[in-house]
Structures are given as C-alpha cells and as structure tokens.
Amino acid sequence: MAQIVLGLGVSHTPQLHTPAEQWDIRVEADRRNKAHQYRGKTYDWDGLRTLRQGEALAEQAGIQQRQARLERAHRSLEELARLFERVKPDVAVVVGNDQHELFDDSITPAFTVFWGDAIENVPRSQEQIARLPAGIHIADHGHVPPQTEVYPGAPELGLHIIRRAIEDDFDVAHSKVLHKVDPGHNILSGVPHAYGFVYRQIMRDKVIPNVPIILNTFYPPNQPNVRRCFAFGQSIGRAIESWREDCRVAVIGSGGLSHFVVDPEFDRAFLKALENRDVDALAKPGEALYQSGTSECKNWIVAAGILSTTPLKMTLLSYDPFIRSEVGTGTGTAFAYWM
Numbered sequence: 001m002a003q004i005v006l007g008l009g010v011s012h013t014p015q016l017h018t019p020a021e022q023w024d025i026r027v028e029a030d031r032r033n034k035a036h037q038y039r040g041k042t043y044d045w046d047g048l049r050t051l052r053q054g055e056a057l058a059e060q061a062g063i064q065q066r067q068a069r070l071e072r073a074h075r076s077l078e079e080l081a082r083l084f085e086r087v088k089p090d091v092a093v094v095v096g097n098d099q100h101e102l103f104d105d106s107i108t109p110a111f112t113v114f115w116g117d118a119i120e121n122v123p124r125s126q127e128q129i130a131r132l133p134a135g136i137h138i139a140d141h142g143h144v145p146p147q148t149e150v151y152p153g154a155p156e157l158g159l160h161i162i163r164r165a166i167e168d169d170f171d172v173a174h175s176k177v178l179h180k181v182d183p184g185h186n187i188l189s190g191v192p193h194a195y196g197f198v199y200r201q202i203m204r205d206k207v208i209p210n211v212p213i214i215l216n217t218f219y220p221p222n223q224p225n226v227r228r229c230f231a232f233g234q235s236i237g238r239a240i241e242s243w244r245e246d247c248r249v250a251v252i253g254s255g256g257l258s259h260f261v262v263d264p265e266f267d268r269a270f271l272k273a274l275e276n277r278d279v280d281a282l283a284k285p286g287e288a289l290y291q292s293g294t295s296e297c298k299n300w301i302v303a304a305g306i307l308s309t310t311p312l313k314m315t316l317l318s319y320d321p322f323i324r325s326e327v328g329t330g331t332g333t334a335f336a337y338w339m
Contacts, residue, residue: 002157002243006087006250007307007314007338008080009274009300011257012096012197013331015322016073017142020066023324025134030260030329038261038328040288048261048327058326069320069333076317076335077201083337084202089250091154092203092210093161093236095302096194096254097217097295102178109173110222111232112214113165115158116176119151119212121199122190143196151191151199151207157243158211164239170232175214194254194299202252213302217255217295226283226290229298233305241309253303255296257332262321263294267332270297274304274336275314293331312338 015023030036034044043051059065103109123144129137155176165172178190191199191212199207213236216223224232240249257267266289273281282301290297307314317335324330 002240002245002247002249004237004240004251004307004310004312005248006084006089007303007312008084008202008250008252009303009334009336010077010080010198010202010252010254011331011333011335012143012194012254013259013322013333014136014139014142015324015331016070016077016333017139020063020070022138023066023330025138027325027329029133030325030327036261036329037292037294039263039266040286045327052328055328057323057328060321060323061325066322066324069322072318073320073333073335079317080335080337081202081204084250085204087250088248089208090247091157092208092250092252093157093213093240093306094195094198094210094252094254095213095215095299096192097215097299098192099218101192102214103216108216108219108222110216110224111165111170112173112175113158113162114153114175114178114212114214115155115162116153116178117155119153119195119210120178120190121145121149121151121196123147143193143200145200145205148190149205152209154209154211156245157240160243161211161236161239164242165232165235168235168238170235194296198252198254215298215302217290217298218292223287223295224298225287226298226301227279229301230279230282230305230308233302234309236302237306237309240306251303251306251338253300255299256294257297257334259293259331260329262323262328262330262332264321264332266294267319267321267334271316271319271334271336274300275316277304277308307338314338
C-alpha cells in the first residue's frame with residue numbers, strides 16, 4: 001500500500017529569486033495599484049501608509065533587512081531540498097494554484113486533478129516576456145528551466161484521487177493535457193509557476209512522477225472556502241492511503257503566505273493553526289482575508305488536509321516577511337516540513 005512519508009510547505013514568491021536591491025522594481029507598480037487587499041478591505045498606496053504608519057515598515061524594507069531575510073529563506077529552501085533528496089519518495093502530490101496560466105474566463109474550475117502522462121515546463125516566449133510587468137521575468141529562473149522540459153506525471157494515482165474525490169462528493173475537474181504552447185498567451189504556457197518552483201527548487205530538476213492538484217484560489221466567484229479545501233485534502237489523503245501501489249509519497253503545498261500586502265500577524269496565526277491541525281482557527285479570519293495573493297494559503301491548507309490523515313507532525317523552519325516598501329507590500333515567506 002502507498003504511504004505518505006513526507007510533507008512540505010513552500011512559499012514560491014518571485015522575490016526569492018530577485019536580488020534584494022532589485023525588489024524596488026515592483027514598488028512602482030505597488031504605488032499605482034488602487035486596490036491593495038489587506039485584512040478584508042481595499043486600500044490605495046496612501047491609505048496603506050496612513051493605516052500602517054506605526055509599524056516601522058520603512059526600516060524593515062531596508063537592504064540589510066531584505067538581505068538577511070532572503071538568506072534565511074534560501075537556507076530553509078536548501079534544507080527542504082536536501083530533505084526531499086534524503087527521503088527519496090517515489091511519487092509526489094503537488095498542490096498549487098493557477099493564475100490564468102492554464103485557465104481563463106472561458107472556464108475556471110475550483111478543483112482540478114491533473115492525471116496526464118507528461119507535464120511540460122515551458123520558458124516564456126519573447127512576446128510573452130515583452131508583455132510582462134516590470135520585475136517578473138528577472139525571477140523566472142526560479143521556476144522555469146532554460147529550455148522546455150517534460151516531466152513524468154502519475155496518471156494511475158491521479159485517476160485514483162479523482163475517483164475517491166467523486167465518492168466523497170467533490171465534483172472535481174480533470175485534465176490530461178496542459179495548455180499548449182501559445183506565443184500570444186499573456187502569462188505562461190505549460191505548468192503554472194507554483195509547480196515549476198517545486199520542480200526546480202525542491203526536486204532540483206530531478207522530477208519524480210507527480211500529480212498536480214490545481215486550485216482556483218484567486219478568482220471569484222467559485223473559490224473554494226477554507227473548510228472545503230481542508231476536507232478536499234482529507235479526501236486526497238484517504239485516496240493515497242487506499243492506493244494499492246507499494247510506494248512512498250511526498251505531499252507538497254506551494255504558495256502563500258500573505259501578499260501582496262504582508263500581514264505578519266495573520267501569517268504567524270495561520271502557521272500555528274496548521275501546526276495544530278486547527279481547522280476552526282484556519283477558517284476564523286473569514287474568506288475576505290483569503291483574497292488576492294493571500295489566497296494561495298489554501299494550497300497549504302489542502303496539503304495540511306492530506307497530511308492530517310497521517311501521524312506526521314509539522315516543523316516550521318522559517319518565516320520572514322519579505323517587505324519591499326514603506327507601506328508593507330511584498331510577500332510573507334515560510335518553509336515547513338511534516339515528518
């Protein structure tokens with residue numbers, strides 16, 4: 001029978017692969033944004049500055065603070081990569097989200113299970129690069145290889161997860177073919193960056209067979225809520241537990257934490273609730289706080305739901321608020337494992 005032997009939680013922010021002195025590239029876009037999501041409300045730049053003026057955020061956005069936090073995060077990421085290599089799982093279930101990389105307004109499923117034979121990771125075309133906002137392409141090397149790579153899927157396990165999900169009353173979408181390469185596509189072709197980050201940074205380009213679990217965390221009106229995400233994870237956990245193959249399985253959640261406005265208080269409470277397997281505490285902030293980039297915390301929640309079916313315990317390696325501006329824009333960044 002299959003056995004879950006390892007769980008990982010990783011933040012896949014582009015700031016990890018942007019030099020600290022270049023985080024400012026994104027600040028101009030932050031200034032122009034009139035709809036920053038923070039604690040359930042929407043603010044422009046000046047509104048955030050007024051609201052958070054007592055938090056000494058300008059000091060935290062200094063180069064020395066940035067560099068120290070960046071180095072600590074990279075040490076944690078390296079430790080997780082070494083742990084993954086040491087445990088040597090046979091197959092992985094990778095939970096992430098799509099940001100209009102695969103789906104668009106023509107169809108956006110709440111939950112999708114990919115069960116194809118092959119997973120493509122495709123570099124952006126020059127046309128795609130030209131359309132990107134400032135400061136995005138510089139970090140592509142963190143999740144996209146220099147040339148197209150094709151990784152192995154795990155179709156038998158994927159199908160088993162789908163069948164169990166249907167039995168458990170989850171009407172999941174399924175996919176066997178990723179978005180075809182399209183030079184005109186605005187974002188990316190192939191696998192979304194949430195997964196490419198795992199393949200490059202955790203698996204170090206030695207990608208084992210895996211099942212991508214794709215959430216719609218970003219886009220109303222059909223974002224699954226916190227409790228539904230955790231319950232979906234438990235369904236996946238039961239599917240893995242009942243899979244008859246004799247193999248060792250890793251579970252990886254890729255995303256979060258708070259962004260594009262960093263909220264350390266939220267992040268620390270979220271991580272503590274994950275450690276305690278406390279679904280009530282996870283749901284307590286309300287869906288209004290799980291919006292924009294912070295919605296990616298739900299990738300961790302699904303992974304935690306899977307791992308709740310095991311005796312594995314969570315260990316937090318590091319948490320750092322990657323603050324890049326005086327109003328607190330950036331990304332909350334954390335790395336954890338379950339063993």
